[in-house]
Amino acid sequence: MKRITITLLIMSMMTLVGCSGLATGSGNVEKDEAKSEATLESMEIKTANDALERLKKGNEQYVKDAKETIDVSKERRAELENGQNPFAVILSCSDSRVVTSHIFNTGLGDIFDIKLAGNVVDDLAIGSIEYGVEHLGVPLLVVMGHESCGAVTAAYESIHEGTEVEGNIGSIVERIAPAVEASESIEEASHKNVEDVIAQLAEDEIIKHLVESGKLEIVGAYYDLDGHVEFLD
Template identity: 35%
Template sequence: MSTETAAVDNAPHTPAEAWRALQDGNARFIAGEKLHPHQDAQRRMDLAQSQKPFAVIFGCSDSRLAAEIIFDLGLGDAFVIRTAGQVIDNAVLGSLEFAVQVLGTPLIMVLGHDSCGAVTATKNSVESGELPTGFQRDLVERITPSVLQAKRSGDADLQDMVVEHTKQTAARMLDQSTVISGAVARGEAAVIGVFYHLADGKAELVYSEDPEIRES
């Protein structure tokens, strides 16, 4: 067996296994005991011709939300997509579909975080009635439904709005992509929403339709 095949065979293969691997990495990060796995020259060589990441992490572009660091990952482990406020557009959906359909990635994580600047800007716009200029307006308009839903539920706190937006983003990709929803229906993939706490580094599960993941 080649080293490349061994690397793939040792990776998580199911959504629940992938989530446990990410939880373990996050626990190491919190404890300051990171292993920095899969970051050596051999790993680089093994992945030169192909990749098979076990997770897609679609997160906010915030500089404090570096997925490979907070989950203690290495080369080839995660397919990472980032936009401000983890806002979905067609390019994001195409990238997510590529990871699921072509790379066979079993887990999609939507990663939000407290004190999110994009959600803060949206909250301010909703409350003031004033929209930002330029393409920032597009971000605010896409996040507005989540802020309004949080307000309707009585959760006017910014962090509750981020959690609501994380949940809605995860649900929205299932509604908009038949590739992703089909993989989920067949049990080949799962979509989860995770809320990251900047101060303590904890990644908290806030959305999952997979019972095995919810109970983990």
């Protein structure tokens, strides 16, 4: 009887140790997950390449429906009262489906956003970009078009089908027209429009100086509505 009691006691202790080990293992997994989540926000960004890598990793998380790490806490808002230090200026379309903070899984103060239909630029938009890259010292400028862009579609239909464009939308169509005329499809025109806008920005005196001095890089991008961003060469 005594042997049976001792045996049962030993078995009970082994079971408890096993459960404890599982709990500890689970705790380690949770710590690893927390560490993985923290990696995105804790990335050190000093160069354009750092900023681009941050955007790529953020988009990977977005595409995979990974847990977002966007910091909109009271503490973060209080911190930003003293100023901003974004790591990227992004010129994108004003389309409601193109939300850069979600697409790149970023938080408050991370992206200096410029949004116009068709991701085109005028003097006001260029002035805003100049503020970001010169005054704020942002190292990366991204020009991002997207799938099913209404502005590019309007320009394409106006030029190839003779569809009339009313109001000030016509001024947007005029800016996209060269890209449309050089393309055989709306998607191709969207890509070409990104190239044209980059070429236009590269001629701006302030932006050109920053690029030539190695303080700024300009990259093109194309957003598919499934969530994926293709960075263009």
